[in-house]
Amino acid sequence: MSAVPMQAAPQYAPALQPTYLNVQRTIRSWLLTTDHKRIALLYMVSITFFFFVGGVAATLMRLELLTPRAELVTSETYNKLFTIHGVVMLWFFLIPSIPTVLGNFLVPLMIGARDVAFPRLNLASWYLFMVGGAFTLFSIITGGVDTGWTFYTPYSSTYSNGHVVAMAAGIFIAGFGSIATGLNFIVTVHTMRAPGLTWWRLPIFIWSLYTTSIILVLATPVLAITLALMALERIFGVGFFNPAIGGDPLLFQHLFWFYSHPAVYIMILPGMGVVSELIPCFSRRPLFGYKFVAVASVAIGVLGFLVWGHHMFVSSQSIYAGMIFSILSFMVSIPSAIKVFNWTATLYKGSIRFQTPMLYALFFIGLFTIGGLTGLFLACLAIDVHVHDTYFVIAHFHYIMVGGMVMAYLGGIHFWWPKITGRMYPELPAKLAALTVFLGFNLTFFPQFILGYLGMPRRYPVYAPEFQVLNVLSTAGASILAVGYLLPLTYLLWSLRYGRIATPNPWEATGLEWTTHSPPPKDNFETTPLVTAGAYKYDSQAAEAQREVAHV
């Protein structure tokens, strides 16, 4: 019995042990799971759905903008399209994207824990997200909302005819899902780290998500009360922001941006965390300036709470407030630049490999830098007055949100795909898709910088005829981008069945998540790991020597 299968045993050992995917197979076991890895997959499927909902709205907008006149949709429909696009992409894709998918999957694995601190709360957060999503879809299907994702009063509270309350309720409910996720991560990182895993040994991904979670926990309640006040005012016809009883509509903007500017950092910090994992692994060098990168994350989180007024430079807020907000906004560039310089310094003398995750990481650095530097234009009071509410702003934040966060999300999904699914994605189509996304993205959004600088305002379906060439370029880019996003969906699904079986550590990466099986068992680790060193113990010289031998 024991003698014959001895040789075969190591090969089959991982398959014999149930993984988190096949430990139970019923739908019920998925819908009632408290396993952080399964919840991550629930989120992955959900946000992918919402990504394509938001994408359809964007496609229709870009098609409309092919011609200078409103020929495809009416102005009213166009207003609803950009509202759908903004609301769905921000609250139902970008904010949950990396935190709830990669974060849920990786935070316990990276710190050597069996699960997050509150697994049932984690599942509840997904249900809150889905109920919120259902409200939002309801308001879209039954007629939509035309306020824009910002819901500025008094338009939203008094004049708009759409289903503002239903959509606000959706965001309100999903917001509590965000709070639950953030709270869970903070407590998990504080209390569940494996023995020996001190703060300065944490991967930067954990630092980033920790900061993100602080923002989620402290900013989202303010959004909740702001939207609640707006909705109450709409329902009862009297309220907080109503000028008839001395209310100040501008107060809504202050409260809204007190959440929504930090929310921008919810949408970029996790991306920075992913990139900080990818760059060292694919250049085989320890992350340059680890402590600076870690503290820069926290600094961005703190500064992010102090710059909301830069959305309101032309709102009649005091000019002195504008100057302070301008200076503070410039200061955000310091920690951001620290990160960019440290990533590039990590590449220096590295043994760089251009696998798909690395391509996305490099795209991230370049596009984030463009997005960040154009952010400085906008932080500058005088220039902001010129380009406020133009396509320059649109291009700027899409370079951060799409060029930054979506690139990082895709890079992270590819990087951890073997760990999540136990299968390798096919490298060649993945590289082609990455290039397609990069080209499509730049062709879509770079012309918008020029359009905005020339004065084309955002949120209109009609525009001056001389802007048509650049708009056609942008729409052409959007169609390439759409192909780039559909490709990963296809080959990643394909790889679930036909992909190569992944080894526990296909990238030879450091990090605790790579020390367990692919996919991990239900409780992540067979024994609780003991950590004796910091993250990113890579050796570029050894990697280079190994590579030379391979090429001789």
Add this chain to the structure above:
Amino acid sequence: MSSSPTTPILAHQFEDATQQRDAATIGMWLFIATEILFFGGMFLGYTVYRYTYPQAFAEGSQHTLIWFGGTNAAVLLISSTTMALAVHAASENRRALLVSLLLGTASLGALFLVIKGFEYAHEVKENLLPGSSFHIVAAEPLKAEMFFYIYWLMTGFHALHVAIGVVLILIFAARAFFTNAFVNHDTPVDLLGLYWHFVDIVWVFLFPLLYLVDRHS
């Protein structure tokens, strides 16, 4: 082993009871932080409008029922005392005392809501509910309406929190009476206490801000 009443149930993700307790405690404090920011939006609005319309706020405040509000402040403070004693009783495993103190706290919370209800009824009768029927004799009636909007909004959200607290305390009392859930496992009671004290402290701020504006004369 796990059915023994003297061993607190350890969830599978934790290594030991200390870790579990720490996690729950940090989680509760964070939850209270989110609550502070939730109320913070309203306190900010209060600050802005009181600074802008000092006279309307003073006049509006004269129309509040100070004896109702004051009694309620006392009721909540006493309920915080009974809650603190309940937490202590839980830590000493005195089940009967815990149950009666929790029931006492819940009764005081309910009393608060009853008093608040009579106060609301009086204000509706006096046309002090903002909306089409709002009427007040004041120098700036519209701005005074804003004061009452804020009054209803903040006390309403606070009353909602009190109501949730009362329900939670009753559930805890029932669990303490019928099961041995809190025997050698007082963390949940401790955290319930934190929530209740938070609700109490919000009222400690609301009472002077809404009832005592310019009342010194």
